[in-house]
Amino acid sequence: MIWDPKYEAMPRAKLKALQGKRLRDIAKRVYERVPFYKAKFDALKVAPSDIRGVEDLHRLPFTTKDDMRDVYPYGLLACDLKKIIEIHTSSGTTGKPVVDAYTRADIDLWAEVMARTFSMGGAGKDDILQNAYGYGLFTGGLGAHYGAQRIGAACIPISGGNTKRQLDVMRDFGSTMLTCTPSYSLYIAEAGREEGIDFSKLPLRFGFFGAEPWSDNMRADIEDKLRIKAFDIFGLTEIIGPGVAAECEHQNLLHVFEDHFYPEIISPETGEPLPDGEKGELVFTTLTKEGTPVIRYRTRDITYLSREQCACGRTHVKMHRILGRTDDMLIIRGVNVFPSQVEHVLVTIKGVEPHYQLIVERVDNLDTLEVQVEMTEDLFSDELKYIEQKERQIEHHLREALLVHSKVKLVEPKSIARSEGKAKRVIDNRA
Ligand code: AMP
Ligand code: ZN
Secondary structure, X not given: OOOOHHHHOOOHHXXXXXXXXXXXXXXXXXHHHOHHHHHHHHHOOOOHHHOOOHHHHHHOOOEOHHHHHHOOOOOOOOOOHHHEEEEEXXXXXXXXXXXXXXXXXXXXXXXXXXXXXXXXXXXXXXXXXXXXXXOOOOHHHHHHHHHHHHOOOEEEOOOOXXXXXXXXXXXXXXXXXXXXXXXXXXXXXXXXXHOOXXXXXXXXXXXXXXXXXXXXXXXXXXXHHHOOEEEEEEEEOOOOEEEXXXXXXXXXXXXXXXXXXXXXXXXXXXXXXXXXXXXXXXXXXXXXXXXXXOOOEXXXXXXXXXXXXXXXXXXXXXXXXXXXXXXXXXXXXXXXXXXXXXXXXXXXXXXXXXXXXXXXXXXXXXEEEEEEEEEOHHHHOOOHHHHHHHHHHHHHHHHHHHOOOOXXXXXXXXOOOOOOOOOOOEEEXXX
């Protein structure tokens, strides 16, 4: 079912005109209200009045994650702080995370785009959502929550983790929908099988999974084990959270809600826009957001766009599921982790060298992170007891910085392979 046919199935010419108008408005708004954008526009000698429609979008400046951190916490606000009713930050970053501040209208918009997302799979007011996305500063939990309520479904705000309870709730409350990371859904499936649960006997019908990369093979596995239809949903805090793009019933590419979030694909090297079908970096401009609108945000996610007509009747452009990243960001149990964050922690700790390697595995569908770090000669000659204490201490500091648990293993001095070029910091064995 199309939740909002007026906009989701709008004829393309009309949609383009609407986007053009919204782009002119947002360009003017950020220029007048956000000094950060005024300076960026001025540096490129572009004025809001130069923007006639989406064909002029490429003239506007990019926004990067670093830009956002530089103006932390409120430098992107385009309205009075009094109008803000909710604040979220991107997952996994500490120190200076990216801030998304929502007005009443932004929360309404979020509920709408998540209502569209759930409707794409066929969910409606008879459904019961087991929302196993994390609640809190992370956008996953509340975004899905608002969307479920908007379609009139019942939302169980169980949040992530506690798999035994997930299974009890699923069985006792008769959940028909599940939201969480795709890897956690498989973990639930396998824990359920061990408990002797026959998923074909449960009312669970569909899952909406995102926040980390996955594949069609993994989808087939999830659909088979949980006896559901599994849909890919995509979003990011910088734009609104979940609810930026989602798969329709054809499960072939994700429709981007482009009446609100205008996508472009650019060459990560030159920044030049690329044509449909070519792989490159995904860039978004928010066309309607009030609190923290963003112009041409470089996601560092790699994908391509397709404007082929979809049999579902929606006219919105589609994007392929995320194919990779232009940077070294890892997503571990749904949390964004940068190797550089590990380095920042290690340099503050006595007794270790900044020679380290991250080893990521998926064990029983749960991501694990081991951090191997070289000891100094001094520490190496110390008692084993002391070395183990050190490992626990580093684990504690890393947990605070990364927000995910890691296992630290101190290794002999000079035992981590040196590289002549870029150090190989990450060994990701999940794929
Ligand atoms: P966050 O801002 O913490 O919500 O993280 C957003 C990032 O998570 C995106 O830029 C993507 O790299 C990743 N992500 C979110 N949804 C998906 C998805 N469905 N498939 C692949 N990666 C995703
Ligand atoms: Zn479709």
